[in-house]
Amino acid sequence: MAKKISAMDIYKLLPKINCKKCGESSCMAFATKLQERKASLDQCPVLKSPKFEKNRKKLEELLSPPVKEVWFGYKDRKAILGGEEVMYRYELTFFNPTAIGVDISDKLSEEEIRRRAKFIEDFFFERTGEKLKLDFIALRNASDDPERFVRALEIIQESTKVPVALCSLNVESIERALDVVKSKPLIYAVTEQNFPEMMKMLISKKKDKKDFAVVLSSSNIKTLKGMVKASLSHGIEDLVLDPHTTPENIMDTLDRFVMIRRSAIERGDKLLGYPILGLPINTYFYVLSGNNPIGQFVKELDKAAAIMEASAACAMLNRYADGIIIHGTEIWELMPILTLRQAIYTDPRKPQAVEPGLYPIGNPDENSPVIMTTNFSLTFYTVTGDFEKDGVTCWLLVMDTEGKAVDVAVAGGQYCGENAKKLIEETKIGEKVNHRIIILPGLAAPVRGDIEEKTGWTCVVGTRDSSQVGEFLRKNWNRILEEWRAKQGSGN
Amino acid sequence: MGLDEVFELVKKTNRVKIDSIEITANEIVINIPTISPISIPQTPPIRESIRRIISPEEPRIEIPEVDWEPPVEKYKGYIREVQFGRPKSEGGRGKVIKIGGQRALYRFEEVQPNPPVVTFDIFDMPMPGLPKPVREYFQDVMEDPVEWAKKCVREFNADMVTIHHISTDPKIKDTSPREAARLMEDLLQAVDVPFVIGGSGDPKKDPLVLEACAQVTEGERCLLASANLDLDYKRVADAAMRYDHNVLSWTIMDPNMARDLNRRLISHGLDGDRIVMDPTTCSLGYGIEFSINAMTRLRLAGLKGDELVNMPMSSGTTNAIGAREAWMAKPEWGDRRYRLPLWEITTGLTMLLCGVDLFMMLHPLSATVIKEFGRLLVSKPGKIEVSSDNYQWIKA
Numbered sequence: 030m031a032k033k034i035s036a037m038d039i040y041k042l043l044p045k046i047n048c049k050k051c052g053e054s055s056c057m058a059f060a061t062k063l064q065e066r067k068a069s070l071d072q073c074p075v076l077k078s079p080k081f082e083k084n085r086k087k088l089e090e091l092l093s094p095p096v097k098e099v100w101f102g103y104k105d106r107k108a109i110l111g112g113e114e115v116m117y118r119y120e121l122t123f124f125n126p127t128a129i130g131v132d133i134s135d136k137l138s139e140e141e142i143r144r145r146a147k148f149i150e151d152f153f154f155e156r157t158g159e160k161l162k163l164d165f166i167a168l169r170n171a172s173d174d175p176e177r178f179v180r181a182l183e184i185i186q187e188s189t190k191v192p193v194a195l196c197s198l199n200v201e202s203i204e205r206a207l208d209v210v211k212s213k214p215l216i217y218a219v220t221e222q223n224f225p226e227m228m229k230m231l232i233s234k235k236k237d238k239k240d241f242a243v244v245l246s247s248s249n250i251k252t253l254k255g256m257v258k259a260s261l262s263h264g265i266e267d268l269v270l271d272p273h274t275t276p277e278n279i280m281d282t283l284d285r286f287v288m289i290r291r292s293a294i295e296r297g298d299k300l301l302g303y304p305i306l307g308l309p310i311n312t313y314f315y316v317l318s319g320n321n322p323i324g325q326f327v328k329e330l331d332k333a334a335a336i337m338e339a340s341a342a343c344a345m346l347n348r349y350a351d352g353i354i355i356h357g358t359e360i361w362e363l364m365p366i367l368t369l370r371q372a373i374y375t376d377p378r379k380p381q382a383v384e385p386g387l388y389p390i391g392n393p394d395e396n397s398p399v400i401m402t403t404n405f406s407l408t409f410y411t412v413t414g415d416f417e418k419d420g421v422t423c424w425l426l427v428m429d430t431e432g433k434a435v436d437v438a439v440a441g442g443q444y445c446g447e448n449a450k451k452l453i454e455e456t457k458i459g460e461k462v463n464h465r466i467i468i469l470p471g472l473a474a475p476v477r478g479d480i481e482e483k484t485g486w487t488c489v490v491g492t493r494d495s496s497q498v499g500e501f502l503r504k505n506w507n508r509i510l511e512e513w514r515a516k517q518g519s520g521n
Numbered sequence: 522m523g524l525d526e527v528f529e530l531v532k533k534t535n536r537v538k539i540d541s542i543e544i545t546a547n548e549i550v551i552n553i554p555t556i557s558p559i560s561i562p563q564t565p566p567i568r569e570s571i572r573r574i575i576s577p578e579e580p581r582i583e584i585p586e587v588d589w590e591p592p593v594e595k596y597k598g599y600i601r602e603v604q605f606g607r608p609k610s611e612g613g614r615g616k617v618i619k620i621g622g623q624r625a626l627y628r629f630e631e632v633q634p635n636p637p638v639v640t641f642d643i644f645d646m647p648m649p650g651l652p653k654p655v656r657e658y659f660q661d662v663m664e665d666p667v668e669w670a671k672k673c674v675r676e677f678n679a680d681m682v683t684i685h686h687i688s689t690d691p692k693i694k695d696t697s698p699r700e701a702a703r704l705m706e707d708l709l710q711a712v713d714v715p716f717v718i719g720g721s722g723d724p725k726k727d728p729l730v731l732e733a734c735a736q737v738t739e740g741e742r743c744l745l746a747s748a749n750l751d752l753d754y755k756r757v758a759d760a761a762m763r764y765d766h767n768v769l770s771w772t773i774m775d776p777n778m779a780r781d782l783n784r785r786l787i788s789h790g791l792d793g794d795r796i797v798m799d800p801t802t803c804s805l806g807y808g809i810e811f812s813i814n815a816m817t818r819l820r821l822a823g824l825k826g827d828e829l830v831n832m833p834m835s836s837g838t839t840n841a842i843g844a845r846e847a848w849m850a851k852p853e854w855g856d857r858r859y860r861l862p863l864w865e866i867t868t869g870l871t872m873l874l875c876g877v878d879l880f881m882m883l884h885p886l887s888a889t890v891i892k893e894f895g896r897l898l899v900s901k902p903g904k905i906e907v908s909s910d911n912y913q914w915i916k917a
Contacts, residue, residue: 224583255586
């Protein structure tokens with residue numbers, strides 16, 4: 030990790046008047062939030078006054094991450110790249126999930142362009158209560174014709190509101206597209222070959238107040254760094270780096286990603302402190318053209334291309350890619366990419382918790398068992414995963430244990446009678462079943478008495494592991510239910 | 522305006538801005554008081570460039586030279602090298618596999634000496650519960666673990682084979698350790714690759730099964746899976762020491778726990794070079810981020826010189842197939858024939874990039890992709906020729 034800035038360093042530059050307008054109780058509290066990147070300078074109205082301009086500049090400098098945050102798209106629908114602070118997620122967290130772009134060729138028919146754009150805008154895969162989405166359209170100038178490029182952009186803008194990357198090496202195509210684009214685009218790409226011409230055009234557009242982000246592209250990191258220096262000297266500062274994706278050997282590409290990121294974060298190289306763009310789409314077309322390393326198992330080239338493209342994408346997600354462009358859109362290809370991204374960008378500082386409450390598993394009815402677990406994510410997903418695999422049908426009560434696992438929560442006192450009572454009342458589980466039995470995890474045996482006492486429900490200690498629950502219920506549930514009913518009957 | 526007049530102007534104002542200038546002479550010397558003398562020979566290209574420099578509308582744009590060195594780290598420590606199998610020259614069956622031996626974290630720092638290795642899971646009894654996209658490859662050999670092992674090696678290029686003696690589970694068939702050992706002998710005859718020997722997961726029975734199997738495979742340098750804190754790990758370590766094997770040290774995603782178990786095994790007498798760590802692989806979507814953290818921390822600690830965690834690592838990548846996103850037949854999730862292996866590939870690749878050396882896998886396609894990435898991982902940077910154009914995709 031790069032040098033650590035203390036909250037005190039930040040506090041010294043704040044107004045120190047504790048006006049609370051930022052929403053925090055004091056300037057010191059605000060400083061702490063800023064340091065953890067849980068607040069932004071914009072929240073402080075006082076800093077906006079001319080008197081504090083100098084301090085604000087200093088604070089911006091102090092708080093800017095070693096990898097610059099670059100955005101493109103619309104004000105209310107952005108693709109945000111970079112902004113990273115660390116090499117390894119356990120050191121803090123990774124901030125902006127890799128932006129995933131899908132290509133659209135300007136050679137497609139208008140109808141096809143519209144349909145693909147709409148697909149990219151609407152697509153989502155829902156997982157653990159979160160809608161995982163695609164982030165941008167990479168419009169590529171396959172025709173090399175500026176006319177068609179602009180027309181395709183117009184169609185996309187008419188039918189969708191998705192951030193767009195304008196991809197062409199043709200200076201005229203980019204120039205014309207910049208005249209009609211309605212959002213802040215990402216421009217792909219300034220290369221070693223087109224550098225003077227493309228830069229010249231971009232500089233003049235910049236002077237006309239056109240806003241855009243630019244991809245600089247070279248397989249040589251030193252050259253890339255030089256390109257950054259030149260861009261900055263001309264006032265073009267929203268940069269993204271493309272150190273080339275080589276499908277013959279993706280490891281060379283991954284090495285370059287790591288070298289760029291390590292230079293920025295561990296060596297403090299400001300000129301390489303920019304987001305990285307990966308091109309799994311190169312792998313796709315490479316395999317599609319006949320280089321199929323999995324031909325023994327998958328003969329269809331488009332399927333093999335999608336599998337290898339997804340593999341390249343997943344490798345890049347593990348190696349600092351802040352943005353990627355892909356071609357394949359089959360759901361089975363997108364699912365693992367999106368799920369991996371969700372995992373890598375989960376904030377390890379937050380307790381890994383799911384929403385407490387009642388979760389029906391399978392299609393439970395009034396005779397189904399009630400099982401009570403914790404809201405520790407991993408516990409929850411293991412349990413629900415096991416239940417689904419084993420065909421368990423039940424009502425799953427998920428207790429708020431502050432994201433602690435069963436054994437930890439039993440020891441820590443969160444998995445207890447009081448919380449169980451609250452959960453039963455809030456979920457109204459009593460109205461959904463015609464019995465009063467809760468099955469507890471084996472590890473919760475010590476608190477059985479407490480829970481029975483506070484809730485009035487009968488507790489049965491189940492298995493130690495959720496993978497055994499299916500068998501346990503098949504063997505025992507009917508008997509447990511009958512015994513309970515018999516007891517109720519005799520009691521009345 | 523003549524030159525003399527310009528110089529007069531410069532003398533008075535100390536600066537002058539020229540918007541366009543044309544100079545014709547054989548050689549001129551311009552003496553501007555505040556600037557050192559420059560001599561300009563009259564050649565057209567220079568005249569051209571003078572024009573460009575002084576025109577504010579046309580900034581000169583080129584890529585400047587900058588300094589940059591690849592950020593290579595020095596590591597105090599190293600990763601131990603563990604060997605499976607015994608060469609024919611020493612009376613073994615032939616195939617020898619080595620894992621580990623890294624001296625750096627990344628390939629551009631120093632290429633690791635041994636490629637990642639895939640060991641195919643097989644079972645000592647039919648597994649009708651395996652998802653169809655896996656079963657279709659092994660349906661014909663499921664009744665016979667010996668044929669199963671042969672198929673993995675011959676058709677799917679397995680580096681190693683993991684035999685899970687799950688029928689020894691008292692709740693399943695309660696097969697005796699002796700029977701498991703007999704199967705082990707048959708397997709040794711059938712294929713020449715090294716073995717990972719697994720029990721059923723029953724903490725009481727496993728040490729007995731592993732011990733019996735270790736005995737009949739003496740000297741073959743198998744990997745006994747596993748020693749963990751829930752069972753009599755000393756017995757497993759003893760079997761490895763007595764019969765010349767390696768031990769899989771299995772813990773649950775906690776680097777400190779991994780360190781603790783390794784310390785116990787070593788202080789019991791097991792050579793640290795006979796340990797492979799398994800810090801648990803959670804499937805993609807089911808806590809893989811915990812595995813990422815654990816593996817990364819262990820590898821970094823090892824390279825920094827912690828000799829209690831500098832062992833090569835193993836991943837139960839097959840766990841990925843237990844995720845419903847992998848095995849479940851659900852039309853809106855697309856074709857399971859691709860979805861299932863890709864889920865396992867994604868899990869495996871993530872572990873590969875966290876430093877894992879040994880992959881226990883089930884689907885032959887997933888294994889092939891992991892091995893392909895492994896082949897590239899141990900290639901020297903720049904050695905594999907790249908002829909593709911990075912911008913081809915724009916026009917494809």
